[in-house]
Amino acid sequence: MSQKPDEDLIDKVIKGENNAYAILVDRYKHMVYTLALKIVKNREDAEEVAQDSFIKAYNALNDFKGESKFSTWLYKIAYYRSLDYLKKNKRQVETTAIDISEEYNIASMDDALDRMEVKERAEIIKHAIEKLPAADAVLITLYYFETLSMNEISKVMEIPANTIKVRLFRGRKRLAKILENNLEFENIQSYGRE
Amino acid sequence: MEENKDKQLNDFVKKIVRSAGLETPSDGFTQNIMSKIVAQEEKTTAIKYKPLISKRSWLILAAITVILFTYIIFGKLDLSISWLPNINSVTLNKIGFMEVLSQIHLPNTAVYALIGIMLFFYVQIIYMKRHLDNRLGLS
Numbered sequence: 581m582s583q584k585p586d587e588d589l590i591d592k593v594i595k596g597e598n599n600a601y602a603i604l605v606d607r608y609k610h611m612v613y614t615l616a617l618k619i620v621k622n623r624e625d626a627e628e629v630a631q632d633s634f635i636k637a638y639n640a641l642n643d644f645k646g647e648s649k650f651s652t653w654l655y656k657i658a659y660y661r662s663l664d665y666l667k668k669n670k671r672q673v674e675t676t677a678i679d680i681s682e683e684y685n686i687a688s689m690d691d692a693l694d695r696m697e698v699k700e701r702a703e704i705i706k707h708a709i710e711k712l713p714a715a716d717a718v719l720i721t722l723y724y725f726e727t728l729s730m731n732e733i734s735k736v737m738e739i740p741a742n743t744i745k746v747r748l749f750r751g752r753k754r755l756a757k758i759l760e761n762n763l764e765f766e767n768i769q770s771y772g773r774e
Numbered sequence: 775m776e777e778n779k780d781k782q783l784n785d786f787v788k789k790i791v792r793s794a795g796l797e798t799p800s801d802g803f804t805q806n807i808m809s810k811i812v813a814q815e816e817k818t819t820a821i822k823y824k825p826l827i828s829k830r831s832w833l834i835l836a837a838i839t840v841i842l843f844t845y846i847i848f849g850k851l852d853l854s855i856s857w858l859p860n861i862n863s864v865t866l867n868k869i870g871f872m873e874v875l876s877q878i879h880l881p882n883t884a885v886y887a888l889i890g891i892m893l894f895f896y897v898q899i900i901y902m903k904r905h906l907d908n909r910l911g912l913s
Contacts, residue, residue, distance in 0.1 A: 598811060605804045613799040627799055634807045635814070686786050693790065705794035724791035749780070752787040759790070 583607075586650040593641055605634050608651060611726060612658045618717035619662035621710065629665050633658040648735055652728065656736045659718060684756045692763050704766065708759040716751035723748060 584603070592600035612633055617626035637644075637657050644653055693701050709717050715737070722728045722736065730748075734741040827835075880888075 598808065601811070602804050602808050605807055609799050609803050610796040613803070614797045617797050626797075627803070630799060631803070631807050631810070635810055638807075638811055639814075686782055690786060690789075693793075698793075702794045705790045706797075709791070709794065720787065720791060721796075724788045725796065752783055755787060756783060 587646065590641060590644065590650060593638070601638060604650070608654055609634075611651070611721075612654060614721060615655060615658050615718055616662045618709070618721060619659070619714040620665055621714075625665065626662075629662050630658065633661045636661065648732070651726070652732050652735055655722065655726075656738075659736055662714075684753075684760045686756065689756070689760055689763060704762055705759065708755055708762050711758050712751060712755060716747060716754065719744065719747055720751050720755060 586604065586607075589600045589604050593604070609630065613626055613630040616629040616633070617623065620626050620629055633654070637654050640657075644650065693704075696704070709720065712720070718737065719733060722733050723730075728736070730741045730744050733739075733744050737744070739747075
């Protein structure tokens with residue numbers, strides 16, 4: 581990889597080279613924006629929160645000691661900025677009641693998803709993740725997409741690693757159930773179209 | 775059995791989350807952040823209050839004044855300017871305006887009123903300065 585490590589870029593920014601920060605923003609903007617969107621659930625607000633997070637990180641860069649990865653540190657800022665945003669706008673973190681004791685069929689879901697086009701499949705999965713409680717959505721994205729360890733996630737969300745394990749277990753069950761419901765709904769709709 | 779099922783679910787979720795990918799922010803995202811950072815830095819450097827006359831210049835001015843006065847007072851300087859006509863004999867005596875001034879008599883009430891107005895005027899200067907500073911965002 582020809583990518584410069586984060587630490588080099590951070591050093592440059594601290595020395596006054598602003599352009600180096602643009603590279604860092606480009607590197608992490610997708611993840612930060614996705615995390616914000618999972619919590620505030622609205623594109624414009626998420627964009628604002630994500631930009632705010634990057635500016636806050638920039639201003640606090642001198643305090644970044646390098647004890648954790650830059651990305652983990654940044655995600656933590658974004659996570660708390662998003663929660664603050666909800667609080668400021670007096671909105672509750674939305675939750676959907678899903679009964680996780682119900683059964684689901686992985687094989688048939690996998691099958692149904694495989695038959696879809698790439699774009700449609702991404703959409704239906706994203707919708708399912710959106711319906712999760714915000715904390716679960718963040719957790720699942722960090723764990724499965726960013727492949728952070730439970731310890732790292734525990735630093736970002738300030739939740740003990742054991743709790744994360746339990747929440748992850750419930751979260752993926754919930755996600756499977758929501759996805760199955762969505763897929764069934766989609767199926768009924770497509771029969772109607774034929 | 776249960777554990778196996780959870781592992782299967784784990785792999786399935788990993789697969790779908792990855793295939794869904796991340797959301798993309800707007801095109802101008804990075805640009806926006808960078809211009810906000812630049813604006814923020816300009817703001818902190820530009821609004822630093824700089825006195826018109828620096829402390830150094832004040833010190834130099836004070837030194838010059840002190841030196842001049844000591845020279846005038848202790849230096850036995852001849853202050854008469856030879857090519858000017860004598861002011862005393864020419865103008866002041868003829869106009870007699872010093873006498874005119876001394877003939878003005880104000881009633882006591884008017885004097886108190888004038889002093890009062892003067893005091894208020896000075897107080898107002900302080901308030902006006904504070905008000906204008908606030909409006910310009912200097913302090």
